[in-house]
Amino acid sequence: MARKKQTEIRWEFGKLVDPSPEQLQHEAASRHLYGHDIIDAVKEGRMAPAPPVGPSTGPTTYRVIGQGMADIHAVELVTGRAKYSTDRYPSGTLYAAVLRSPYPHARVRSIDVSEALKLEGVMGVITFNDVPKPATRAVLAEEPSFAGEGVAAVAAINPGVADDALRLIKVEYEQLPFVLDAREALRPGAPLVRSGLRTNANRDPQFSYRRGDVNAGFSQADLVIEWKTQTQWEQHVAMEPHVAVAQWDRDDKLTIYTSSQYVHSMRDGIANVLGMPQSKVRVISEFMGGGWGDKTGWLPYHIVAAVLAKKTGRPVRYELTRKDVFLEAGHNYPKYHELRLGFKRDGTLVAGWSRSWIPSGAWGARANTDDVESALRLYKCENWDVEGYAAATNTFVAGPLRSVGEPAGQYAIETAMNIAAEKLNMDPVEIRLKNIEERVDQVTNLPYSSCGIRECIVQGAAAFDWKNKWKGWQRQRDLTKPVRGVGMMAFAAAKGGKSAPMTAQCIIDRDGSARVICGAGNIGSGQRTTFLMIASETLGIPLERMTITMPDTEYTTDTGVIAGSRGTKSVGSAVQAAVLDAKQKLLQNAAGRMRVPVDDLDVVDGVIIQKSNPTNRLTIAEAVASGTVVVDQQTFAVSTAIVGNASLPPPSGYSQKTFGAGFYEVEVDPGTGEVRVLSVVQAHDSGKIINPLAAENQVHGGILHGMNKALTEELIFDPATGVPVNTNLDDYKLHMINKTPPNIKVIFVETNDVLGPFGAKGLGEPANMPGLAAIANAIHDAIGIPMNQSPFTPYRIVKAIRSA
């Protein structure tokens, strides 16, 4: 396995130490390939000095960390025993369905639910009049502002009756003008997205950034690339649809089973909308079938289920149909990007100008348009002028999808870099190595907490055999038959860092087993196993004797969302701190009992030992109960468990980024436009890899996800009616597992991050970042034409070839 070999390379704070024979061989290859000695330069400090970082967070050899471990839930998952929220059917459950607006913007003139109520088996009907009206999003709307927004809902004894009842609700709509495009929405005279919401009232950019003097920069440039890209609407398409099973335990206490990356945010949101204390709303999400950023906060379906459950006095289950998901849930927004980059003749980037626009939908959170920022950090360049615009539109509600806007930004930047390389007749790898900045984040002027970008590019190129596979720009391409090409990209991702809130608890039970109490979402990427590995390594109790709780707001504290690839670094740090707190209390008890200094004690394989005299031991059971009191001649244990608790502040003083590079080989059929991905190498600096098995799986999944983004996924609006036309899994195309490239190689450049638990950083989102830009560049290499609109469907490929 590629991983196994790579993890033998030891890194310390971005510097490679004690190279192994394989590594020396690899270094030699690097020298040969690029004509300069990168490794020596790093070692001698001439190039990219290591950031000024603190002490190592742990030993270099570990008992658990770094072992490839199967997910602790593997058996439950593969045997079907795992309980998803879609598996919840409390006794007496009713089934909800929602009537949705067929128009992108309309006002309900009249609504008549009387016939629906008469249908046998219908237990309750509600309309927009029966639900709270939060300012941030309609639960049910009197003035629907996108096609698919709900106006009424029913609860019935089975889903068929519920569906029938929807057809009996009579609604008279007044259709209103609508706008779908961000730039159109910002123009004077554009229609109102919703009464009182005039998108073009504020035309300031959502994001702007300037550095140096961009005009002076361009005036120095020998080459200026002007480039425009457009990406597409996407949905997350989690295997488990959104669901809320709401039951009122009593009139003032609500329990909701839902599929959630962030039960505490949902709890707080639902409590807020319903005007309830947070303590009276319980949100549970044990297993979930994917989230990808779309299951982080409350959505209308939660409130619909809760209100119907209250009204009917029975549990109400609202499992969104796939079409409901496509309409009601979040969507990755399409981005239109205008970019200008200036280069010196030797490939040095000297100026950058960027404008981008996204539609955020009728109720969108201010969607992230600062996704060009990776490039601001990745490449040394003194002159930048960046503005990003987001506009409310009568479209899907925009929200984060794995990696959020970064792949779209990287697509713009990294394809432009490729075009520049072509114009300058440079190796795409070389132009990137020339420009990367490894030490200091140029936006914040903070040192990186770790940075392995150079090694990612170098090792990735070597593993891909870039030297031989890339045939150079100045070659003749025969487009009468399938043609191969290679493309690469590099990235610095604002994902995978450490951020507040970070809380956890740890309970050591009297038999020396332990529990981690943690409310982090169980998103399915094996992070609970990672947390437990961190806990076991820290505590010294074997992993087999430890458990970690499921996400349930009744018992846990908010430790932030499982998104932004923050789980391992943030929640992992919280878990580690809680475990350390418990361990300290345990050792203090033991120190009193053993009459040795607490600093001389440790836990090894579940037993407390004196470090200076390892035969002096105490069981954990004895230490847990060591606070004893004699009352009436009987000895009582003061404690039956030790409780550790942690709440960490967000870190400061460092810029936290993950880094990586992707190398893709494709074969394009110029006749049909079909693109096949043949081989992939992705090299990631995600710090220390806690669980290599899970990490490699994560990257494999990310590669497929990136391929979908590049080649297939696209939600399409009919511009005439404003209605999306392919809200189903027949017409919305996804690659299946049979499209997995025959060759995938994953490399981990294990920097030792100064802030992460055991030096770890995040990986989930970095894993899907390379696909879009690298495949675009591979197609560019194959057919000689850069692609400016994703996904690169057969139609667009053929069209590009014919236009050229």
Added chain:
Amino acid sequence: MARKKQTEIRWEFGKLVDPSPEQLQHEAASRHLYGHDIIDAVKEGRMAPAPPVGPSTGPTTYRVIGQGMADIHAVELVTGRAKYSTDRYPSGTLYAAVLRSPYPHARVRSIDVSEALKLEGVMGVITFNDVPKPATRAVLAEEPSFAGEGVAAVAAINPGVADDALRLIKVEYEQLPFVLDAREALRPGAPLVRSGLRTNANRDPQFSYRRGDVNAGFSQADLVIEWKTQTQWEQHVAMEPHVAVAQWDRDDKLTIYTSSQYVHSMRDGIANVLGMPQSKVRVISEFMGGGWGDKTGWLPYHIVAAVLAKKTGRPVRYELTRKDVFLEAGHNYPKYHELRLGFKRDGTLVAGWSRSWIPSGAWGARANTDDVESALRLYKCENWDVEGYAAATNTFVAGPLRSVGEPAGQYAIETAMNIAAEKLNMDPVEIRLKNIEERVDQVTNLPYSSCGIRECIVQGAAAFDWKNKWKGWQRQRDLTKPVRGVGMMAFAAAKGGKSAPMTAQCIIDRDGSARVICGAGNIGSGQRTTFLMIASETLGIPLERMTITMPDTEYTTDTGVIAGSRGTKSVGSAVQAAVLDAKQKLLQNAAGRMRVPVDDLDVVDGVIIQKSNPTNRLTIAEAVASGTVVVDQQTFAVSTAIVGNASLPPPSGYSQKTFGAGFYEVEVDPGTGEVRVLSVVQAHDSGKIINPLAAENQVHGGILHGMNKALTEELIFDPATGVPVNTNLDDYKLHMINKTPPNIKVIFVETNDVLGPFGAKGLGEPANMPGLAAIANAIHDAIGIPMNQSPFTPYRIVKAIRSA
């Protein structure tokens, strides 16, 4: 309501202060009744000085404490929404049944399960060969040592198939000698109860106590009463039968839904028997339909369900049939008691001699035979000689039932006191008031943490109108028609105290609502409401904004059993301490933010105020998040919740007892032997009453329970076969609610216990203590004959009258 009036009386450390008009009137009545001025004596310190206690634990006026509140779960309970463990049917559930020995002692010569396995729908069969063999109790027995001990078990697709399968298991037994009676079991030559368990090998008393010189005491006595009593086998007959729904989430993680007073003990026991870490066993018991002491630890049914679930790979549900419950579960043991008491002519008790014997069953824990100890404390008497014996027998397994052995001990002592009163022609109330000791526990020489025994007797007698209802001893009784009588008893109960472990956590969420994390059993007596009242009063957050978790070992720490009436005082103290810990952290955060000393802050109605300047306020949300850090120009909250934690040591320096007196009026039909209870007054010193509504309900239930004990409940063995004959609810008689006495009056003498939260003590068991002894005494008063064997069935009443 009686309660309302009584709670207006303010007590401070056992002394009555600032008497109200009603109270003065009541005092006058007391003076009149007993010819001496009790109240003045107490006030002037001549009589029963207040114990040397510490400072008050709270203010004398409360916001929540002392309000009669409906159970927080009332709506769930009465609407049927509450989920009991018997309501759990995970998908794929199999149903277990157990084949039980028909003999009280036998050895299985052969067992053939092949026919059972062939039955369609049978998914697994196990025998004693397939289960662990813990030393303390057989899961399934090769040598069953009581009639009803399991030998094999099946899991099938429905209960009917499981039951059919049992009939197909062929077992050949070798019958072995057995012994049912404790005294017989202790005789030389008695049969072995089980191979290797020779009961008579150790004939030492289980409990012995001596004080003073009992022979010298008797030689001073003007009157010596010799008296023998016998009580009966009883079962708890909880409405919800014992149940275990076992599912293996994965091969090494077991979840069991069960009906439990003590989920942590069950977890630890099951983990121990199965050889698993405690952290890998999850025991959940949300709502339960009664426990009465019988659902505190693991029993065979838990292990049977777990082993069958492992074997079949499916969830297995074993809900005991009522007959199973009668056979497998715990039983209150019958006690044979020989007693000798010596009195001076004026009623002073000068000597006591006591011997008692109980059968503890084949696997019984050392059942409590020290139940005469109440009397050792209750009455000043310098000379005592007490021994109690417990013997293993081939009977039901003995275990605690509400109040354990105390009612049987009180029955012996208090009926003997009544006989003494008759012989001395004294008022039964007077003889008790003459002998009670109120200050110091004479066994431990520790001061009482509070003691209201005198006021219980005085106020109870006044409320009952004892003066008029009791007609004196020297009267003619006409036994040709129904005849009325009154009886009373007093008690000092070793129940209702504070004991370790005491642990809890408290989480204050950022919206200013709060959660109590507590694993205490939800036994159904409203204690969770009590805990929440204590938490709300302590924290200053309205009760409506607080919740308390359900018993679930996955998330909670062991806070001891909900039994021994320890919940309010022990768990309540832990909850209070955890809440105070959280409150202190909250106020520390607020002090920093408000720049005032933390001591000058408090939480009032959910808002933090400066005590010296109440207009200076801070919301809890602000204080929770007040640890903020600015990173990259963004402000982050360090915390989204505050976590408080407590683990209290057991108290020392005090004797903790609850006190009370019961007054019963009965009508006996001498022709049929039927006894009807007409009116009851119970006066309780259970310290400060947190929730008067729940407390009064608890006493009403206790009265019914005591009536059953006195009049109906009795499990009977056939002495020839050793088989119990009435293991069903037709033949095992219980009073239904229609036997509730028409007049019940409950009085709370609210002492302010120095150790209890807000001065509270326990009440659950004290509530059922008076019935047995007081009804015996009332029958004695009615028919002129003391009853020496319970229950006082029509047969025994008629027999006693005919014998007299």
